[in-house]
Amino acid sequence: MFTFDFINASTRREIRERLGALIVDKYSDLFPSEPDAGILIKPNLNSNMNALTGNTTDLRLIAAVVEILKERGYKNITIGEGTNSGFYRSNISVISRLRVDSLAGYYGIATKDLNYSDTVEIDFEDGVTAEVAKECVESELIINMPKLKTHFEAGMSVCMKNLMGCLVGMKNKKKTHLSLAANIVNLNRQVRPHIHIVDALISMEGTGPSRGTPLVTNNIFVGRDPFLIDLICTRFASYNYRDVTPLAEAEAKGLIGSEYLGFAEEVELKDIYKFKKPDAGVIAGFIHNPKRQKYFLAIRNTPFFNYICSTGIAGRILFMTGLRQDVFIDKETEFKGLSLNKEKCTDCGKCLDFCPIDLELPGAFSGNIDCCIQCLYCYCICPENAIELNGELGFMEEQIRQYDKHVRGNIP
Numbered sequence: 001m002f003t004f005d006f007i008n009a010s011t012r013r014e015i016r017e018r019l020g021a022l023i024v025d026k027y028s029d030l031f032p033s034e035p036d037a038g039i040l041i042k043p044n045l046n047s048n049m050n051a052l053t054g055n056t057t058d059l060r061l062i063a064a065v066v067e068i069l070k071e072r073g074y075k076n077i078t079i080g081e082g083t084n085s086g087f088y089r090s091n092i093s094v095i096s097r098l099r100v101d102s103l104a105g106y107y108g109i110a111t112k113d114l115n116y117s118d119t120v121e122i123d124f125e126d127g128v129t130a131e132v133a134k135e136c137v138e139s140e141l142i143i144n145m146p147k148l149k150t151h152f153e154a155g156m157s158v159c160m161k162n163l164m165g166c167l168v169g170m171k172n173k174k175k176t177h178l179s180l181a182a183n184i185v186n187l188n189r190q191v192r193p194h195i196h197i198v199d200a201l202i203s204m205e206g207t208g209p210s211r212g213t214p215l216v217t218n219n220i221f222v223g224r225d226p227f228l229i230d231l232i233c234t235r236f237a238s239y240n241y242r243d244v245t246p247l248a249e250a251e252a253k254g255l256i257g258s259e260y261l262g263f264a265e266e267v268e269l270k271d272i273y274k275f276k277k278p279d280a281g282v283i284a285g286f287i288h289n290p291k292r293q294k295y296f297l298a299i300r301n302t303p304f305f306n307y308i309c310s311t312g313i314a315g316r317i318l319f320m321t322g323l324r325q326d327v328f329i330d331k332e333t334e335f336k337g338l339s340l341n342k343e344k345c346t347d348c349g350k351c352l353d354f355c356p357i358d359l360e361l362p363g364a365f366s367g368n369i370d371c372c373i374q375c376l377y378c379y380c381i382c383p384e385n386a387i388e389l390n391g392e393l394g395f396m397e398e399q400i401r402q403y404d405k406h407v408r409g410n411i412p
């Protein structure tokens with residue numbers, strides 16, 4: 001039987017309240033009986049771009065899920081992700097930059113970089129095998145928490161694509177690209193999260209996953225079948241599902257049939273958006289064509305090419321041509337505190353709506369906020385620039401340069 005639910009929410013408190021009610025009402029059969037059962041939360045921490053850009057899973061949603069689990073007494077909860085190869089290769093901890101480790105510390109739970117996990121072997125196309133993190137297969141409850149965004153190679157990235165973060169290290173992630181759509185399907189047949197909670201609060205349209213623009217969509221989707229949820233997300237975004245290559249592949253393999261298509265077409269959705277399509281550019285579009293990609297990969301995976309890519313100039317050229325989606329800035333944020341400029345503050349309440357740990361902002365700025373996880377959501381969202389950082393933005397400076405016009409004052 002198909003299950004699919006959606007919630008409309010835009011504030012931290014709405015997310016917590018409405019998701020909590022839905023999970024208890026319709027998904028409590030998934031809760032393990034033992035309080036020390038191993039639970040894995042697998043968000044999308046694709047890059048160091050925070051959730052307000054539309055790139056990664058919203059900390060407010062992760063916090064809500066952690067609270068729901070802790071409320072039921074679970075003690076062995078881990079937030080795990082095997083972040084994207086470029087950051088991994090550059091020794092940048094995305095888990096730390098996105099303050100997921102601070103959030104976990106606030107709740108007394110663990111984080112794990114799945115790139116360093118023990119492994120379980122799975123089958124890919126053409127007799128190739130790949131290794132996924134053991135936690136993604138053996139945990140008693142696995143919660144997949146993708147971000148809804150467009151993707152210049154796959155069409156769209158939701159539940160199915162998010163499982164690429166279960167692959168351990170660059171060696172295994174690269175194997176997916178030997179036959180991207182088919183291997184994403186293979187991954188989803190062998191790694192089976194129990195529940196999928198999609199962050200479509202601030203989605204990404206255009207040239208995702210890292211160069212698109214945020215689109216406020218204020219939805220959370222919940223279900224048990226990644227193929228079905230991804231199919232419904234194409235309807236939500238007004239996409240042809242066949243333009244999403246893993247879905248087209250799943251259909252070709254007979255995993256999505258008329259029942260799926262009928263349910264996805266009929267299921268109730270409150271909102272439908274028209275997402276802008278990715279435009280990878282001429283060079284990236286030519287190279288990433290599935291017919292040519294394997295030849296590019298053969299070159300890209302050589303030590304010499306990896307060395308060239310690690311130099312600043314080559315990295316910038318690759319970024320400009322669209323062949324690389326991310327910029328890998330090594331300077332960390334130096335956080336010495338936040339303060340409120342009371343003359344600028346209009347008491348609009350946005351900082352309160354966006355604080356993942358629900359601090360009573362802006363009033364709390366005048367007291368002790370030592371528990372602040374330093375995510376800077378409040379700083380980025382404040383329409384009046386009334387929140388001031390004592391310290392240095394570091395890598396966040398580039399992100400704010402690119403996204404401030406989309407975020408500040410534009411996210412209601």
Ligand code: SF4
Pocket residue numbers: 340344345346347348349350351352361362381382383384385386387
């Ligand atoms: S978002 Fe900015 S203006 Fe609005 S209440 Fe917070 S500090 Fe004040």
Ligand code: SF4
Pocket residue numbers: 354355356357359361369372373374375376377378379
């Ligand atoms: S006060 Fe601001 S920086 Fe601190 S946790 Fe809340 S939103 Fe994040």
